[in-house]
Amino acid sequence: MTKKQLIMEKALELFAKQGFEATSVQQITDHCGISKGAFYLSFKSKDELIVALIDHFMRQFNADIDFVVSEGKKEDLLYNFYYTTFHSFSKHSDFAKLLMKEPTQSFNEELFSKLHNYNKSLENVILSMIERLYGEQSKDLKYDLSYCIKGFMSTYSELFLVYKLPIDLDLLVRSLVEKTNLLAKNMTISFIPDELIQMLDQPLNKEPSLEQIIETVSKNIEDMEDSIEKESLMLLKQELLEPALHPAIIKGLLANIQHHPHCKWPAYLLRKHFGK
Structure with a gap:
């Protein structure tokens, strides 16, 4: 394990317990058993370390989801999408919990923008999946359905990330596949038009x-x-x-x-x- 990897691993342990704001560089170096000088050889600041952690997690997560959606068979696509999502949340549970509970006010502009960009990337993958699964049927409702899917991802992950309940992953995924298909086939009222998405796509603070x-x-x-x-x-x-x-x-x-x-x-x- 390199010095940089050690710092990221040990810092994540502290961030998961205390949050980003309450954790100091001194605490991180003490936890790693290294000097501050060694820390600053790897990262210029705590914010740079947090960005590196976000990049590491979100790149892996988005890459896994994108591969499933772009390469998977249509008949298994929705199941594999949800399974990959929750399996990844479980595998990286410390960081997933941290992102869920950390208030966005504690993020500086770079961190907030970074999360925003990864979120938009995930939304695009979900929209691609919806269009592939439901075709013309989803044309006027795809944005509403994508928000429902993201809601399922966030809400159901709380069961094992926050409440630490034992989860039958296969049952969870099959139930969400059923719910998503019911919504896709039976929704008739669109709430989110293209114009609203254009507003949301406006670059942050620009x-x-x-x-x-x-x-x-x-x-x-x-x-x-x-x-x-x-x-x-x-x-x-x-x-x-x-x-x-x-x-x-x-x-x-x-x-x-x-x-x-x-x-x-x-x-x-x-x-x-x-x-x-």
């Missing part, structure tokens, strides 16, 4: 550029039929290019497009840009 807003607005204008909403969007685009309108007029134009089903995302971007 404002879209003016060019990106103009591009989004232009695309929506091209896709819309002639209407008061389209005219309002065209005027707002012109305001982006050559500001001239009174704030009250801008507010009125934004109100015109607010409830149009194809304008929710550009309305969101424009409100943020104009500060409305």
